[in-house]
Amino acid sequence: MDLIFLFLVTFMSAFLARHYIFTLTALYRQNGQPHHTSHDTTYRPTVSVLIPARNEEKVIGRILRRMTELTYPKEKLEVIVIDDASTDQTSGIAEEFAKENEHIKVVHRSLEDGGKGKPAALNHGLKYAIGEIVCCFDADYYPQEDILEKLIACFKDPKVGAVQGRVTVLNEPDTLVTRLVALERTGGYRVDQFARDSLGLIPQFGGTVGGFRRSLIESLGGWDVNMLAEDTDLTFKVYLAGYKVRYVNDAQCYEEAVENWRSYWRQRSRWAKGHMQCAFRYLWPHVKSRNLRLREKVDGFLLLNVYFVPILVGLAWTLGAALFLIHSSPWIEIFWVAIPISVYSSVGNFAPFFEVGIGAYLDGRERVCWLIPLLFLTFMFNMLICTKALIDLGVSKVTRKKRHPWAKTLHNGRGNCYICNNKVKEDVK
């Protein structure tokens, strides 16, 4: 039992060390990312923007209006709304925009084919895409006007297969949950993704606010409809194919975060199951791939296992307590402290409290740091979510169930109140 405890603590300490290195990287490279420039106007490929939407009548108008305000040359841009068998006014609203804007078009999925999840909808939209670069945005998102220029600039490097931008929470002031999710995003993007890009590790494509080379994604077979985390799945496919993913911190997009614990549970359950599916699928191919450097293999290994961390923390806590009571020894006491540091982690990329704090500091936010101790709540919640996700996956493996139901996140459009004159209000920033 001692050895098992030691192994668990070593594993958790590896994650802590990784995040500490990320935090230092973000701190000492505050001047940003010099590897690209959005002002290079010589590189302007054709772009197809895919917006999958199912019953998004409260938010679809907002993003489509934003698509008309993008500064990317309209003659090189097409926006494809995939109406995924919506039963509300989503289709009608999208068609109105398509009538008034030549570069916007709507494709529909029937009730029989539709409603089977975002990957299937994106694959449907991909059939109609003609741009060299394919970008994706969720229907509840609100991007910067020049986001495409910032994302596209990275594709000038032929080794880059995909790009990911930064996600910020639009409705942060609404509830405690939205505030904690905003903190999570700060740690995950401003520090974690930024550091992984700076250090030449594996920044993750997050499923939205990002893009791919169309030729690459078609050669990879599009999005896998059996995976709940199609974004993580594609990230590793890109790397195994010999390409890279880049993260652009300046390419910022606002999202409407979940507002209550129930929605949080549904969303994170899907992420946890999907990420674990990717871990089981890619762990060995990733380790033996010849297209990856050692540091990418190490980071990728830790990234794939990140949703197991809460479960292992719970296990180590129980085991450590038992060992402590049976035969207390100083080294158990020392390692015991690694557990609660891991406890102060957040979802998404499981950033420890110091990573979240430094991210908030780099963003110029000071009062939000007062919420950091509450991250304990999200972590305890996630311990339950990840444990249940693993059990569900185990049961579906035994019952040979290939497809998992896609739990869609509901959006109520309340984030609209934070947008004024096509700009996001300062108090949200």
Added chain:
Amino acid sequence: MSIGIGTAAVMLLIYFSLNHTFNVGTSVSILIFNFLFVFLLFPLEGSPFRKVYLLIAGNIVGFLWHLIKSSLRATSALFLGAETFKIIIVVFEPIIDLVWVVSLWSLSLSTLASGKKRNEGDEKKN
């Protein structure tokens, strides 16, 4: 950062010389607080005096936290029984120790961020 390392070293020496009876877990919590403060907060913008003050204040709070915890442990063991209380302490002590570490560290970060914002505001006015 050398000021930070020096201050932390002095605080730790004072702490260890004053209190011989604290447990390993508490010692590690104090070390973690000082480590994270020196290596993550000292590189930030802000007056060195403010950082030293916050570091010393954090250590004093940690020391008081340990004293209160020890007193509570001694008193509660009488009512709950030594074995029952040991179980409670074993399960929750690491979290209890980390509460002050995370809270003080976050508060210090917030203070430094406020100072930075104020300085930027003053520079813009000038």
